[in-house]
Amino acid sequence: MFRFFETRVNPYPQGEPTTPPRKLAAFLYHYSRPLLPWLLLMSALTAAISVLEITFFNFMGQLVDWMGATDRAAFFDVHGRALAGMAVLVLVAFPLVVLGQSLIMHQTIFGNYPMIARWLSHRYLLRQSLAFFQDEFAGRISQKVMQNALAVREAVTKLLDVFVYVIVYFTGTMLLVGSADPWLMLPLGLWLLGYLAILVQFVPRLQKVAMAQADARALMTGRIVDSYTNIQTIKLFAHTDREQDYARDAMDGFMQTVHRQMRLVTLLTFTLHTLNALLLAGIGGISVWAWQQSAISLGSIAVAIALVMRIRSMSQWILWEVAGLFENIGTVQDGIGTIAQPLAIADARGAGELTVERGEIRFEQLQFHYGREAKVIDDLSLTIRPGEKVGIVGRSGAGKSTLVNLLLRFYDLEGGRILIDGQDISRVTQESLRRNIGMVTQDTSLLHRSIRDNIRYGRPDADESAVIEAAQRAHADGFIRTLADPKGRTGYDTQVGERGVKLSGGQRQRVAIARVLLKDAPILVLDEATSALDSEVEAAIQEQLYTLMEGKTVIAIAHRLSTIAVLDRLVVMDEGRIIETGSHEELLERDGLYAALWRRQSGGFIGVELEEV
Numbered sequence: 001m002f003r004f005f006e007t008r009v010n011p012y013p014q015g016e017p018t019t020p021p022r023k024l025a026a027f028l029y030h031y032s033r034p035l036l037p038w039l040l041l042m043s044a045l046t047a048a049i050s051v052l053e054i055t056f057f058n059f060m061g062q063l064v065d066w067m068g069a070t071d072r073a074a075f076f077d078v079h080g081r082a083l084a085g086m087a088v089l090v091l092v093a094f095p096l097v098v099l100g101q102s103l104i105m106h107q108t109i110f111g112n113y114p115m116i117a118r119w120l121s122h123r124y125l126l127r128q129s130l131a132f133f134q135d136e137f138a139g140r141i142s143q144k145v146m147q148n149a150l151a152v153r154e155a156v157t158k159l160l161d162v163f164v165y166v167i168v169y170f171t172g173t174m175l176l177v178g179s180a181d182p183w184l185m186l187p188l189g190l191w192l193l194g195y196l197a198i199l200v201q202f203v204p205r206l207q208k209v210a211m212a213q214a215d216a217r218a219l220m221t222g223r224i225v226d227s228y229t230n231i232q233t234i235k236l237f238a239h240t241d242r243e244q245d246y247a248r249d250a251m252d253g254f255m256q257t258v259h260r261q262m263r264l265v266t267l268l269t270f271t272l273h274t275l276n277a278l279l280l281a282g283i284g285g286i287s288v289w290a291w292q293q294s295a296i297s298l299g300s301i302a303v304a305i306a307l308v309m310r311i312r313s314m315s316q317w318i319l320w321e322v323a324g325l326f327e328n329i330g331t332v333q334d335g336i337g338t339i340a341q342p343l344a345i346a347d348a349r350g351a352g353e354l355t356v357e358r359g360e361i362r363f364e365q366l367q368f369h370y371g372r373e374a375k376v377i378d379d380l381s382l383t384i385r386p387g388e389k390v391g392i393v394g395r396s397g398a399g400k401s402t403l404v405n406l407l408l409r410f411y412d413l414e415g416g417r418i419l420i421d422g423q424d425i426s427r428v429t430q431e432s433l434r435r436n437i438g439m440v441t442q443d444t445s446l447l448h449r450s451i452r453d454n455i456r457y458g459r460p461d462a463d464e465s466a467v468i469e470a471a472q473r474a475h476a477d478g479f480i481r482t483l484a485d486p487k488g489r490t491g492y493d494t495q496v497g498e499r500g501v502k503l504s505g506g507q508r509q510r511v512a513i514a515r516v517l518l519k520d521a522p523i524l525v526l527d528e529a530t531s532a533l534d535s536e537v538e539a540a541i542q543e544q545l546y547t548l549m550e551g552k553t554v555i556a557i558a559h560r561l562s563t564i565a566v567l568d569r570l571v572v573m574d575e576g577r578i579i580e581t582g583s584h585e586e587l588l589e590r591d592g593l594y595a596a597l598w599r600r601q602s603g604g605f606i607g608v609e610l611e612e613v
Helices: 002-006 024-069 075-109 112-126 130-134 138-180 182-229 231-236 240-292 298-339 400-407 430-435 451-456 464-473 505-519 535-549 584-590 593-600
Strands: 361-368 377-384 389-393 415-420 437-440 523-527 553-557 569-574 577-582
Touching: 002 075, 024 075, 024 112, 024 138, 024 298, 075 112, 075 138, 112 138, 112 298, 138 182, 138 298, 182 231, 182 240, 182 298, 231 240, 361 400, 377 400, 377 415, 377 577, 389 400, 400 523, 400 553, 430 437, 437 505, 451 464, 451 505, 464 505, 505 535, 523 535, 569 584, 569 593, 577 584, 577 593, 584 593
Parallel strands: 389 553, 389 569, 437 523, 523 553
Antiparallel strands: 361 377, 361 415, 569 577
16 A cells, blocks of 8 residues: 555656756646646545534534433434544544545645655756856755755645644634624634734744754855865865864854744744734633623534644644744745756757767867956867877966867867867767867776776776776776775775775876777877876876777876877967967977977976976
8 A cells, every 4th residue: 555655756866857947836836747737636535624624513513412401311313423524534534535635635735745856856957058167066056955955845734734724724613603603703813913914024024034954054064075185185184173173163153043933832822822822812701701601502602612722733733834834935945046047058849869970179269268268268179180199288277178178068169169079068968078088187087886896987887897907908907906995895896985085196096098999989089187196107108098088089288298299190289279289200300399398397297387488
């Protein structure tokens, strides 16, 4: 039975994720659509429960009157059928309705609902641009995804469950009490006005505090995660106290929102209990007066008093549900700003798959400046022939890595275009573009998974022998087999830690090279690919890289000029432009910037303090 209701909804909806709406109601509906029929059914059953409870109260009042007016010996003869009918309602119908409502709420909705929101949000955010993640704490983004998913569920279920229950219950109470004596509706009406005034006064303030608290919580989490992620840097610079202060500043900001919230809670609690006391006194006083005037029966008084006591006990629960609703709405509104951002880099409508048969790359009059005034890439044109190996040389800030980022479409061009085998990369899917480009970067980070999973990331369908062969070609197999983690996993099963922190820089680089060797893409980009390796290992891997380059179009960036001097052509960049191009010998003969860079190298690296030539 449980399994049946748990599987009524797929928590992982398929289909291409779309940009969530930025309006609150539309945003909630966006994540509620897969569950909408079940949410409406839950709401209907909740209304039925409320009606049945009011019916029970009414019957108890009638029962008091029957017991006072009917002879004991004839009581069951007169009222037996009504009692039996109510017994069936109480013992059979009511439990079944409650069971149905609970199964739908707890099995169908509660677990699946936030997972749908998490799944859709995560899939959408994975398609966000690189700049999106560079501008935010990873911990802050993940916190917003997690808390927003729960807030969406709570906001919608409170509206469709709690408020349906309350509205039906209070309406039924007013009708039931009013049918006994219209004067009894007066204190209930006044109480309702006072209750609404409390809601109007306190709930928006609680919502405002909740939004500030959600943001402060995300900031606090982001700073703490940032410290843990960069723990090695913190310890290297002996800044533990500084990081404590950095986190405490965010914690203090969070605590300020907590204090503001708790002050409102105290005022709210006092005001509500005072209003409830006035309601009890009003109903009790009018009931006694009406009884003295013989205008109301004892059964009606019993029902009225019981309902008031029920409303008194419900009122605080209702208020906190309302406050919780607006708190969750505040959390959702805070999350909308992050989760519902349009994709900065999106596939063009009708984008096709990139097919690379030759590997020609053409950069045509590129313009790009990261939003700055000075251009990082300025009117750059370059053609790389199929199978050509080209080295990109230049000082820091010349635009070398930016050129590669534009080729990978991590950013969109502001002018010009990039063609691969005649296909404009802005008109093909990003996935197909990056599948056809293998890249090894200087700053290699690995996934917090096993060595095998990290290497196989280059080609997920690769078998074990292909993984091991790639590791051997990258001169990584030897050290991999000596690895072990605290949970006893060894060799290729060893977990590498977040960003691969359990491995040395050289080991991470060799795993990254193995991953690209396994990928075997037709276009290869090497951005300081061997910078983290010692000379002996670098020399050994260079042979494999040269083998890997065979039949591929290659772009290699290196400060160590000796590693790229043997390539087919060298391109020298400065201030976003190409100023020299040719072979190593041709550029030395020209005696320009490249020759100056070559002369000023110390140990094979480009000098940082190079003067203009």
